[in-house]
Amino acid sequence: MPDNLRLCVAQMTSTTHHAGNIAFVTEAARHAAQTGCHLLALPEVAGLMNRNPQEVRDLVSSEQADPFVTACQALAQEQEHGLWIETGSTPIAGPDGRFLNHGNLIDDQGAIRACYDKIHLFDVALDGQAPIGESKRYAPGGEAVLVDTPWGMWGLSICYDLRFPHLYRDYAKAGAGVVFIPSAFTVPTGQAHWEVLLRARAIETGCFVIAAAQVGTHDDGRTTYGHSLVVDPWGRVLLDMGGQEAGFGVVDLDLGQVARVRAQIPSLVNERAYAIRHEKGPSSGP
DSSP states (O other): OOSEEEEEEEEBOOOSSHHHHHHHHHHHHHHHHHTTOSEEEOOTTSSOOOOOHHHHHHHOOTTSOOHHHHHHHHHHHHSTTOOEEEOOOEEEEOTTSSEEEEEEEEOTTSOEEEEEEOOSOOEEOOTTSOOEEGGGTEEOOOOOEEEEETTEEEEEOOGGGGGOHHHHHHHHHTTEEEEEOOBOOBHHHIIIIIHHHHHHHHHHHTOEEEEOBBEEEOTTSOEEEOOOEEEOTTSOEEEEOOSSOOEEEEEEEETHHHHHHHHHSOHHHHOOOOOOOOOOOOOOOO
């Protein structure tokens, strides 16, 4: 297994139509190839960020290949030495009339090596904002996905999955050394929780965490936090792309660090089963 993975992270301000996003990812793939990267990581809803369900329904179809995914396959294959692409996600038609928040890992031959549908959906009520109900438009996925690569095993997830630490611990216990958390975080939750949660997931699992993010004000009126991060297994931030603009960041991952960190703090093997005992308080009766 190679000891080094050179990674390009694309921070995006995705549009409401595939064409603009494909143009940006085309530029990102070329930048990644020119800088000697093995892998390009994209954020959540990289392919299409559109709150109008009818417009999205007109743009995606279960009868034909998704145009964004197809474009990423071509981009991976056409680079001189090939390029793996973790597509973040894009909406595709789901089984029950809702969409799936769908991500892919594409190899350097343009083949889809793994697919993942976001499991945990962002149904929240933030102070001062209208409730956000992702499950009204999206159906949840039902499978966590590990994939073998030349750089070891990787685990796939999307955005709100970040808040469910057992998913990443299960990935790490199954052998993953890298996990992806492509995201489109709101500004309030990003300011409060983004970095601390990503660093916690890296520290808890001894994994590299790759979290490409959306940034800025989008065509559909949303504003996202940015700060695409790459975190090493010790919890150190290797890359922070800031919260102002879209762009590309390149970072080298020393994959041997996964084993070295886990040898120092072997929490994955120190884990023990336990029961919960409920001690009742004193009775308030006579």
